[in-house]
Amino acid sequence: MENKTIYILAIESSCDDTSAAVLCNNKTLSNVVATQKIHEEYGGVVPELASRAHQQNIVPVVHQALAKANIDKKQLSAIAFTRGPGLMGSLLVGTSFAKSLSLGLDIPLIEVNHMQAHILSHFIEEENYKIPSFPFLAMTISGGHTQIVLVKDHFDMEILGESLDDAVGEAYDKSAKILGLPYPGGPLVDKYAQLGNAKAFPFPKPKVDGLNFSFSGLKTSILYFIQRETKNNPNFISENINDICASIQYTIINILMDKLKKAVKQTGIKQIAIGGGVSANSGIRQALQNAEDKWGWTTYIPKFEYCTDNAAMIGIVGYLKYKELNFVDQSVTAKARYVIE
Ligand code: KG4
Ligand code: ZN
Numbered sequence: 001m002e003n004k005t006i007y008i009l010a011i012e013s014s015c016d017d018t019s020a021a022v023l024c025n026n027k028t029l030s031n032v033v034a035t036q037k038i039h040e041e042y043g044g045v046v047p048e049l050a051s052r053a054h055q056q057n058i059v060p061v062v063h064q065a066l067a068k069a070n071i072d073k074k075q076l077s078a079i080a081f082t083r084g085p086g087l088m089g090s091l092l093v094g095t096s097f098a099k100s101l102s103l104g105l106d107i108p109l110i111e112v113n114h115m116q117a118h119i120l121s122h123f124i125e126e127e128n129y130k131i132p133s134f135p136f137l138a139m140t141i142s143g144g145h146t147q148i149v150l151v152k153d154h155f156d157m158e159i160l161g162e163s164l165d166d167a168v169g170e171a172y173d174k175s176a177k178i179l180g181l182p183y184p185g186g187p188l189v190d191k192y193a194q195l196g197n198a199k200a201f202p203f204p205k206p207k208v209d210g211l212n213f214s215f216s217g218l219k220t221s222i223l224y225f226i227q228r229e230t231k232n233n234p235n236f237i238s239e240n241i242n243d244i245c246a247s248i249q250y251t252i253i254n255i256l257m258d259k260l261k262k263a264v265k266q267t268g269i270k271q272i273a274i275g276g277g278v279s280a281n282s283g284i285r286q287a288l289q290n291a292e293d294k295w296g297w298t299t300y301i302p303k304f305e306y307c308t309d310n311a312a313m314i315g316i317v318g319y320l321k322y323k324e325l326n327f328v329d330q331s332v333t334a335k336a337r338y339v340i341e
Contacts, residue, residue: 006077006322009065009101010315011058013094014086014114015143016045018057021311022069022076023319026125029069031305031312032061043183044173051089058097065311076107078327080318083111084338085144091334099330108327112317114309115140115340118275119151120320121306121313132300137269139260141284142276143169143184146213148263149340151273154320157340160263161211168252169278171215175222175248179237189245190281196246201225203251211263213255222248253283257291264297273300280307 005024012019016039021031034057039045066073081098084091102109119138123131137160138149146163166174169186176185203221206214226244229236237244264270272291274284279302288299306313321327 006319007071007075008110008315008318008322009062009073009076009079010112010311010318011062011079011081011094011098012114012309012311012314013054013058013090014082014084015090015309016050016053017309018054018061018093019309019311020058020062020065021315022065022071023124023312023315024069026123026316026319028124028126028312028315029071030065031310032065032068033310034061040182043177045087045183047087047089050087051093054090054093058093062097073101073105076105078102078108078110078318078322079105080110080112080314080321082114082117082314083332084335085114086336088334088336091336095332095334099332103330108322109329109332110318110321110326111328111332112314112321113338113340114314115145115147115338116155116157117313117317118142119149119157119273120154120317121275121302122273122300123154123320124306124312124316126303129303130300132271132273135269136271136273136300137260137263137267138273138275139256140276141168141256141274141278143167143173143186145276146215147340148211148259150267150269159340160266161213161259163213163215164208165214165216166219168213168215168256169276171219171252172278174219178219178223178226179241179244184277186278187280189248190283192242192245193249194246194282196242196244198246198250200240200243201247203247205251205255205258211259211266213259215252215255218251218255249281249283253281253287256284257287261295264295270295270297271300272297275302275307277308280304
């Protein structure tokens with residue numbers, strides 16, 4: 001098994017990105033992502049529109065991934081797909097496609113937990129990127145999740161804390177919406193934040209016990225602040241967009257870093273990995289880099305293409321499971337709520 005070359009075709013369709021990737025062992029040969037623009041005008045993901053777009057995208061995206069990898073489907077060793085968590089209609093498209101292709105090609109089928117994949121994306125071999133050793137702490141920060149996970153082994157994980165309400169990506173997107181920015185607003189808040197004064201407008205940090213998070217209070221205080229200020233000055237947002245975004249970003253990064261510091265203290269583990277869409281954020285990337293010098297942490301920050309949803313991260317889990325011959329049969333179904341174990 002060790003010396004065999006394994007080609008995995010991976011499919012991701014849990015939310016609003018249709019993605020397919022081909023991996024040769026632990027290396028990415030191709031990673032094609034079709035991002036659905038249709039949701040922009042609605043200010044958030046519309047589930048029914050997402051499933052329809054996945055239906056349209058899935059065949060061309062898979063063809064592109066195979067072509068870019070220069071791999072014929074007859075060479076594939078297995079198909080890996082996102083089983084959950086995610087939107088049911090979206091998951092169904094990838095799940096049904098993967099099941100059919102596995103049946104048609106008579107090759108094994110591998111189910112993947114999307115959140116585990118965000119964490120295990122660090123095991124994709126890439127030049128200038130190191131691979132974590134166990135145990136390490138992973139903070140998954142996305143549009144649907146905010147978790148601190150103790151990773152004891154590839155498939156032995158324990159959630160130490162998570163958000164009790166909104167996910168951090170949601171906090172970014174909802175703040176952006178209050179500011180009149182289009183969906184997804186996270187990257188835009190990040191862009192403006194880099195030009196502003198982080199101390200301009202102080203926002204309160206929530207008091208949440210242990211390693212759990214809460215972001216709904218922050219969203220409300222931003223809403224009230226903006227309502228108050230725009231009453232006095234209708235141009236308040238446009239005149240202060242950089243400072244507002246910098247202040248929001250500063251508060252969010254502080255919340256995340258405070259909990260990570262607490263997790264390090266509690267576990268004694270100083271190896272920290274991040275994953276999920278918000279790990280593309282310049283503020284969190286910088287804060288983690290600073291933590292290496294300040295507190296002697298070893299940090300693992302994903303390459304940009306592996307931060308937001310992509311199939312390469314599903315593929316690496318496929319490879320790791322393939323080595324353990326951890327396959328599923330045709331009775332497997334999509335799982336909208338799928339907790340990491
Ligand atoms: O992991 P992901 O692609 O999808 C989910 O599984 O949710 O994460 C998407 C989230 C969105 O909320 C988006 O606004 C946020 O990641 N995001 C960012 C940045 N890039 C993406 N948030 C803050 N700063 C960024 N640079
Ligand atoms: Zn994700």
